[in-house]
Amino acid sequence: MPNPKPTRDELPEAGGTSVTYKAANKLEGKRALITGGDSGIGAATAVLFAKEGAVITTVYLPDEEQDAQDTKKQVEEAGGKCYLFAADLVKKENCQAAVDFALEKMGGIDILFNNAAYQMMVEDILDLPDEQWVHTFNVNIHSYFYMAKYSLKHMKRGAVIINNASINAYIGRPDLLDYTSTKGAIVSFTRGLSNQYISKGIRVNAVAPGPVWTPLIPATMNDEAQKQFTSPMGRPAQPSEIASCVVFLASMDSSCISGQTIHCNGGTVVNG
Secondary structure (H helix, E strand, C coil): CCCCCCCCCEEECCCCCEEECCCCCCCCCCEEEEECCCCHHHHHHHHHHHHCCCEEEEEECHHHHHHHHHHHHHHHHCCCEEEEEECCCCCHHHHHHHHHHHHHHHCCCCEEEECCCCCCCCCCHHHCCHHHHHHHHHHHHHHHHHHHHHHHCCCCCCCEEEEECCCHHHHCCHHHHHHHHHHHHHHHHHHHHHHHHHHHCCEEEEECCCCECCCHHHHHCCHHHHHCCCCCCCCCECHHHHHHHHHHHHCHHHCCCCCCEECCCCCCCCCC
16 A cells, blocks of 8 residues: 555545645634644644634644644644644643643633544554553543643633544454554543533534544554555545544534534444
8 A cells, every 4th residue: 555645734535636725714713732733633633723713732742843843834834823842641740731831822722632642553452561551541541631621620611622532442443452442432531521511611522533644554553454544435534634524623613513423434334
């Protein structure tokens, strides 16, 4: 399978061409906090948020400084403002620090996109290191809990939280047992948190991408898995295609939607 170049603001068309994302000021004046914002879905979301008028703070691992700087540059080229905060969110203290930084730089938080994630293929539970199981949960769901908890203290009516789940929560992918388990937890977390806060005017939703071509894929999947990395559309999605769904959930276009999961998975029917 060829390695496509991930796109942040180009949306593929059925004929093999693409169109540039067209903004409509849907997030004008909003302040967004994005985790895992240096590359992939997080970076694409930062770019589209900027095109829609939002100010952005992105949180990323310190080792990803160059990617984060590249994302910031593209956000600024799109006319946006992007603040960078390097931190490993496995520590709850870093989650608090990220929220504090966002509040200091932006003056508030209107949108939280929990997107940070870790995965590593292991075929059998007997071979899955205990340390990897714990680390995956720390990154993929514990950080979502802490980021939401610390952000909600400062969110007002009209604010939104979007969590990045996965198709794997619905199909039970066997070679990513720990990752799949955390994504199921994210779906339930989204539903429960929505039920807590919808009466307070704060909506909570999730996206559940299918195969998406991001830097995470060649870094964590073997050659055989990459060859099978496709969808009923015959291709993996681009980060921009997931980001456009996040924009929808962040904007007033989804004003009557909360506690739900958008299945941006390339056509796989999951009925979940």
